[in-house]
Amino acid sequence: MRVGLAFLIVAYCLSQFYRAFLAVLAPALQSDLMLTTGHLATASGLWFVAFAVMQLPVGWALDTIGPRWTSSVLFSVGAVGGSVVFAMAQGPGAIILAMALIGIGCAPILMSSYFIFARTFSAAIFGTLAGVTVGVSSLGNLLSAAPLASLVEAYGWRETLWATAAFTAIIALGIVLFVRDPQKPEGEAKGSFAELLRIRALWPILVGMFICYAPMAGIRGLWITPYVTEFFGATLSQVGTATLVMGLAMVTGSFLYGSADRIVGTRKRAAIGGNLIVAAMCLWLFAAPPSGLPLAIGIFAIIGLFGASYPLLMAHGRTFLPPHLTGRGVSLMNLFGMGGVGVMQFASGPTYATLSTNLGAEPAYGALFAIFAAAILLGLVAYMFSKERPD
Secondary structure: OOHHHHHHHHHHHHHHHHHOOOOHHHHHHHHHHOOOHHHHHHHHHHHHHHHHHHHHHHHHHHHHHHHHHHHHHHHHHEEEEEEEOOOOOOHHHHHHHHHHHHHHHHOHHHHHHHHHHHOOOOHHHEEEEEHHHHHHHHHHHOOOOOOHHHHHHOHHHHHHHHOOOOOOHHHHHHHHHOOOOOOOOOOOOOOOOHHHOOOHHHHHHHHHHHOOOOHHHHHHHHHHHHHHHHHOOHHHHHHHHHHHHHHHHHHHHHHHHHHHHHOOOOOHHHHHHHHHHHHHHHHHHHHOOOOOOOHHHHHHHHHHHOOOOHHHHHHHHHHOOOOOHHHHHHEEEHHHHHHHHHHHHHHHHHHHHHHHHOOOHHHHHHHHHHHHHHHHHHHHHHHHOOOOOOO
């Protein structure tokens, strides 16, 4: 089981890589394939939407088939196949299709790990395990920054993608060979997503999941690159540095949030406080744009650090899940979390286009970040009605 979990964590590391690597590949794709910011926003958004939509069948499959075949089959077909399509792409349509396939392939990976945690370990340490898993897997986020920029400069983006596809195939094989399904409790009851949606205590937590991860993931996955490029004329190497620093902050935040409830007292207060800081940073970018690249990178790092509340919210919702709906429950929460990113990414492209037409290119970024801040604040209003439940 430990070896299997290790392969799942590496697979989720690749998931983190794939969801964020467009930010570094953007200049090369715009030059070689004539992709626009709108194309990139659509491709990034579709990754998250495909990931989110797949959570419903993934939840059912985890509860009925188990994590081994659920994760290995989808990861092999989607992530490996999508990365091959990406490497062979000749235009925007292929890139968009590839991102959708990769999103489908990555959809079961984290939930398979969480399913094993929930079935194998006590609920009291679920949040810590969830945070550690996300934190360690965020190495993929870091690899999609400066290291990826160096590889693309040295070998080209197609060659880099072919190598990534080969490594993804190796990890998919490891999942087949080493992941083991947890034993099902005898006499386990049947259930459905409708039963989950009748648990009213989950409703404000689902709203929090939908809103709180989206701005951070959207900025790191796409908007940090055009921002530092247009404001400061950043080179590919500087873009890699900016995304790497924000990625490191996200890793640190995942570890901190994993045990934040023990430090602050409750998961709810920790999540609200952290996301209020994220909203404040977004408003700073709107009201007083930084005058230099180091300060901008610092602001993005704070957004990454305090925006990494995903595992904390997941652990909060986990306490309300009945045992026989563990797979469906964690997948439903993940649907809201990733779906929020997808919706925001889809909306952010045309929103920025409209704002830039009316305000100009640079002021439009500030206005877009102000919209991100408003979304966070509205989501927190709903999340404030959530209840704490001891493990």
